[in-house]
Structures are given as C-alpha cells and as structure tokens.
Amino acid sequence: MTRISSLLTATAIGVVLLSGAALADTSGKKIALSNNYAGNSWRQAMLKSWDTVTKKAVADGVVAAADPFTTGENQATEQAAQIQNLILQGYDAIVINAASPTALNGAVKEACDAGIIVVSFDGVVNEPCAWRIAVDFKQMGAVQLDYLAEKIPAGGNLLEIRGLAGVFVDDEIHAGIEQGVAKHTQFKIAGSVHGDWTQEVAQKAVAGILPSLPEIAAVVTQGGDGYGAAEAFKAAGRPTPLIIMGNRQDELQWWKEQKDANGYETMSVSIAPGVSTLAFWVAQQILDGKEVPKDLVVPFLRIDQDTLEANLATTEKGGVANVEYSLEDAQKVIAGK
Numbered sequence: 349m350t351r352i353s354s355l356l357t358a359t360a361i362g363v364v365l366l367s368g369a370a371l372a373d374t375s376g377k378k379i380a381l382s383n384n385y386a387g388n389s390w391r392q393a394m395l396k397s398w399d400t401v402t403k404k405a406v407a408d409g410v411v412a413a414a415d416p417f418t419t420g421e422n423q424a425t426e427q428a429a430q431i432q433n434l435i436l437q438g439y440d441a442i443v444i445n446a447a448s449p450t451a452l453n454g455a456v457k458e459a460c461d462a463g464i465i466v467v468s469f470d471g472v473v474n475e476p477c478a479w480r481i482a483v484d485f486k487q488m489g490a491v492q493l494d495y496l497a498e499k500i501p502a503g504g505n506l507l508e509i510r511g512l513a514g515v516f517v518d519d520e521i522h523a524g525i526e527q528g529v530a531k532h533t534q535f536k537i538a539g540s541v542h543g544d545w546t547q548e549v550a551q552k553a554v555a556g557i558l559p560s561l562p563e564i565a566a567v568v569t570q571g572g573d574g575y576g577a578a579e580a581f582k583a584a585g586r587p588t589p590l591i592i593m594g595n596r597q598d599e600l601q602w603w604k605e606q607k608d609a610n611g612y613e614t615m616s617v618s619i620a621p622g623v624s625t626l627a628f629w630v631a632q633q634i635l636d637g638k639e640v641p642k643d644l645v646v647p648f649l650r651i652d653q654d655t656l657e658a659n660l661a662t663t664e665k666g667g668v669a670n671v672e673y674s675l676e677d678a679q680k681v682i683a684g685k
Contacts, residue, residue, distance in 0.1 A: 374410060374411055374632055374635045374636050375409045375410065375411065375412065376412050377411050377412060377440040377441065377632075377635050378411065378412050378413040378414075378415070378438065378439045378440050378441075379402075379411055379413065379414045379415075379439065379440065379441045379442070379443060379628060379631050379632065379635075380413075380414075380415050380416075380417060380434045380437075380439040380441070380442050380443070381398055381414070381415070381416040381417060381442075381443045381444075381445075381624065381628075382417055382419075382427060382430055382431055382434060382442055382443070382444045382445070383395065383416060383417065383418040383419070383444075383445045384418075384419055384422050384423075384424075384427045384445055384446060384447035384471060385418070385419070385421070385422040385445075385447070385512070386418045387544070387546060388544070388545045388546040388547075388572045389572060389596050389597075389598075389666060389667060389668055390545060390571060390572055390594075390596070390618070390621050390668050391621075392667075393621035393622075393667050393668040393670055394445070394470075394621035394622070394623070394624045395416060395418070395624070396621075397621055397622040397624055397625050397670060397672050398414070398416055398624040398625060398628065399416070400625075400672065401622075401625040401628060401672055401673070402414030402625075402628055405628070405632070410632065410675075411632060411635075413439075414628060415439075417430055417434070419447075422447050422512055422515070423447060424446075424447040424448040424451035424452055425451075427444075427446070427447045427452060427455075428451070428452050428454065428455040429455075431444070431452065431455040431456065431458075431459060432455055432458065434459075435455075435458060435459050435462050435464060439464060440464060440465065440635055441464060441465035441466070441467065441631040441632075441634070441635055442459055442464055442465070442466050442467075443466075443467045443468075443469065443624070443627045443628060443631050444456070444466060444467070444468040444469070444471075444473060444478075445468070445469060445470045445471045445624070446468050446471040446472060446473045446516070447471065447514075447515065448471075448473075448514060448515070448516070449471070449472060449473055449474045449516040450473075450474060452473050452475075453473060453474065453475040456468075456473050456475040456477065456478050457475055457477060460475070460477035460478070465479075465631055465634045465635055466478040466479065467479040467480075467481065467627050467630050467631045467634070468480050468481070468627075469481040469482065469623050469624065469626070469627040470482065470517060470619060470623055470624075471515055471516050471517055472516060476642075478642075479630065479631075479634070479640060479642055479643075479644070480642065480643050480644065481623060481626060481627050481630060481644045481645075481646065482619075482643075482644075482645060482646075483619045483623075483645065483646055483647065483648040484645060484648070485516075485517055485520035485521050485524065485619075486520045486521070486523050486524035486527065487524060487648075488520075488521055488524060488617055488618075488619075488648050489520070489521040489522065489523065489524020489525040489526075489527070489528060489568070489570075490524040490525070490527050490528040490531070491524075491528075491617065491650075492524075492525060492528060492568045492569075492592045492615075492617070493525065493527075493528025493529060493531065493532050493535065493568070494528065494531075494532075495592070495615050496528075496532070496535065496565075496566050496568075496590065496592075497532040497534070497535075499590060499613065500565055500566060500590065501534070502534060503532065503533075503534025503535045503536075503565070504534075504535065504536075504563070504564070504565025504566065505535075505536055505537075505538035505561070505562050505563060505564050505565055506529070506535050506536065506537045506538060506564065506565065506566055506567070506568055507537075507538065507539050507540070507541075507554065507557070507561065507564050507566075507567045507568070507577070507589075508522070508525060508537050508539070508540040508541075508567075508568050508569075509540075509541055509542075509543040509550050509553070509554065509567060509568070509569045509570065509573040509577060510522055510540060510541070510542045510543065510570060511542070511543065511544060511545045511570040511571070511572075512542070512544050512545060513542055517570070518542075518570065521570045525537075525568050535565075535566075537568075538561055538562055538564065539557050539560070539561050541553035541554060541556070541557050543569075543570070543572070543573035543576065543577075544572075545570060545571055545572035545573065545594075546572050546573070546576075547572060547573065547575050547576035547579075547596070547598065548576060549573075549576070550569075550572070550573035550574075550576035550577055550580075551575075551576030551577070551579050551580045552576075552580075554567075554576065554577050554580035554581070555580040555583060555584065558580060558581070558584045558586065559584075563587075564581075564586075564589045565589055565590065566589050566590040566591070566592070567589055567590070567591040567592065568592055569591065569592045569593070569594055570594065571594025571595065571596070571617075571618040571619075572594050572596055573594060574591045574592065574593040574594055574596070574599040574602075574603075574616075575593075575596065575598045575599045575602050577591050578591055578602055588606075588612075590613070590614055591614060592614060592615060592616070592617070593614060593615070593616035593617075593651070594616060594617065594618045595616050595617070595618035595620075595649060595651060595659075595663075595668050595669040596618075596667075596668050596669075597660070597663045597664065597665055597666060597667050597668065597669075598666070599616065600616065600651070600656060600659060600660040600663060600669070601660065603616070603656060604656060604657065604660055607653070607656065613653050614653075615650065615651065615652050615653070616650070616651040616652075616656075616659075616669075617648055617649070617650045617651070618648060618649060618668070618669070619646075619648050619649070620646075620648075620649045620668075620669070620670050620671040621668050621670050622670050622671045622672035622673055623646060623673075625672050625673045626646065626673040626677065626678055626681065629673060629674070629675050629677070629678030629679075630644065630678055630681075630682065632675075632678075633675075633678060633679070633682060638682065640682050641682070641684075644681055644682070646681060649669055649670075649671060651669060
C-alpha cells in the first residue's frame with residue numbers, strides 16, 4: 349500500500365469514527381410510519397415530533413426518507429392494507445402504532461418475510477418478528493391507585509375513563525387499574541366509560557353516566573380525558589373529585605387554575621408522544637446492523653404537584669407534555685441504560 353493510499357484509508361476511518369457512523373450505511377434507506385389514528389392531541393403531538401426529528405435526519409443524510417401515513421379510522425383492516433402498500437412501495441423499515449396487538453400480525457409477517465424491519469410502539473404488535481417499544485402501561489394504571497391510596501386513605505367510589513376500545517394500551521391501563529383496586533380494597537369502580545383519549549368524547553360520556561352514579565371520590569383515566577371529566581362534573585353541578593390527568597396542556601392549565609384558587613391536588617401521567625422518535629431511531633439502528641432486543645421499555649412521564657408549573661411552561665397550547673429522543677437516547681435505551 350502506498351503512503352498516499354494509507355493516508356486516505358486512515359482519513360476515511362477517522363471520518364467514520366468522528367461522525368459516529370454506524371456499521372452499515374443507512375443514507376439510502378427509507379423508513380415509513382404507519383399510524384392507526386390521529387384524532388386527539390396526543391396523536392397530533394406524536395406526529396409533530398416524528399416530523400421534527402425525521403426531517404432533520406433526512407436533511408442530515410442519515411436516511412433517504414421517513415414518511416408518515418395515518419389511516420382514517422382506528423380500523424385494523426385498513427391499517428393492514430396500508431402496511432401491505434408500504435411493502436410494495438419498497439420501504440426498508442416500517443414503524444407502527446398499531447390498531448390491535450394481534451389483527452395486524454399477518455401484514456407484519458408479510459413485511460418481515462420481505463426483509464423489512466418492523467418496529468411497533470405505543471400500540472404494539474405481538475408478531476414475534478417485530479420489535480416493540482412500550483411503557484409499562486399496566487403500571488401506569490396501578491400507580492394511579494397507589495397515589496389515591498395516599499391522598500384518600502378512606503377510599504371511595506371511582507369513575508374509570510377508558511381509551512379506545514380494543515386497543516392494547518386501553519386493555520393494559522385498565523388491567524393496571526383493576527390490579528390497583530384489588531390492592532387498595534377501600535376503592536370501588538362505580539362506573540366506566542370510554543373517552544377515546546379525547547376531551548370532547550370523555551366529557552360527553554361522563555355527562556351521560558353521571559346521573560346514575562353515587563358520590564365519586566376520584567376519576568381514574570388514561571390521558572386526554574381529565575379536562576373533559578372536570579367540565580362534565582361542573583355542568584352537572586356535582587363536586588369536583590380528584591381527577592388523574594394525562595399530561596395534556598388544557599388539563600395542566602385547568603389543574604393550575606384550581607391549584608391557585610383552592611389548593612386542588614392531583615397527579616398527571618402519560619407516555620410521551622415523542623416515543624415515535626425513539627421508534628424511528630431504533631429502526632435506523634436495526635437497519636444499521638445493531639443488535640437490538642425485541643422488547644424495549646421506556647418510562648412514562650409523570651407530573652406531580654411540585655412539578656406542574658415547570659411542565660406547563662414547556663407545553664405548547666393545545667399540546668402534550670413531551671420528550672423527543674435523539675440517536676444517543678435510543679442507543680442508551682437499546683443498551684438498557
């Protein structure tokens with residue numbers, strides 16, 4: 349090898365090391381987002397985070413494309429057809445927020461068999477060939493009862509507001525709430541409605557069930573429903589119970605107003621919408637040849653009485669308290685740190 353070629357080789361290696369380039373070149377790879385639903389503020393924030401992070405990744409030459417696709421309704425059949433379309437369009441990886449943990453498995457297996465990387469998040473799939481990124485949603489439900497046991501030790505009747513029926517997230521949070529009620533037996537679920545993670549739907553559903561309910565000590569929720577519940581209680585002329593919030597800006601603003609007016613106390617918990625950006629980087633790392641565990645768990649984002657103002661100040665109007673992930677963050681999650 350000549351001195352010049354040796355220098356060129358050394359320089360090339362140095363560039364690779366300094367740039368943090370991974371095992372394989374992903375600059376020509378295309379990643380798609382298959383999203384089953386966009387009808388609430390959390391989903392809008394999730395899509396916005398995806399757009400912010402992936403546009404920069406494309407501009408920086410990390411990947412060739414990172415295109416988002418959202419189905420019109422939360423229908424597994426429609427999303428399965430969408431995934432089959434993405435296979436035909438030649439994407440190298442598909443990131444999925446799934447309508448069902450099982451109903452998409454056929455389409456997901458088709459993608460895997462075609463050599464496409466599939467990473468599911470939030471609404472995950474249980475097809476073994478796919479990767480999954482989720483918070484411990486069951487714990488997200490159970491922690492609400494632990495909090496209520498501290499704040500209302502005497503217990504009481506609960507109203508449960510669930511999310512979208514048939515979705516993995518709804519089932520898991522509900523199971524956690526049931527687990528919490530079994531642990532803290534002074535509480536009883538007196539009524540349950542589906543709020544679809546949307547304030548307007550939650551408000552209407554709560555208003556419909558309130559006339560049939562006894563006195564409610566607290567409302568356990570899944571996110572996107574706390575403010576709607578508060579408005580329903582107000583309209584019915586009933587005392588406002590302790591309502592668990594879900595990190596939406598309108599919920600946090602309402603909570604602050606009540607806190608300032610009368611010392612109202614609660615907590616707020618949800619998965620950060622920016623988990624979509626973690627899923628993007630995980631897909632990129634798998635395409636890059638990294639060994640990645642099939643199941644990754646990220647912490648949920650909790651807001652308490654003493655952190656309310658700080659979180660509200662950084663949450664845009666109509667948005668959701670959020671965390672967006674970098675490549676370095678993803679590498680830490682992959683490494684289990």
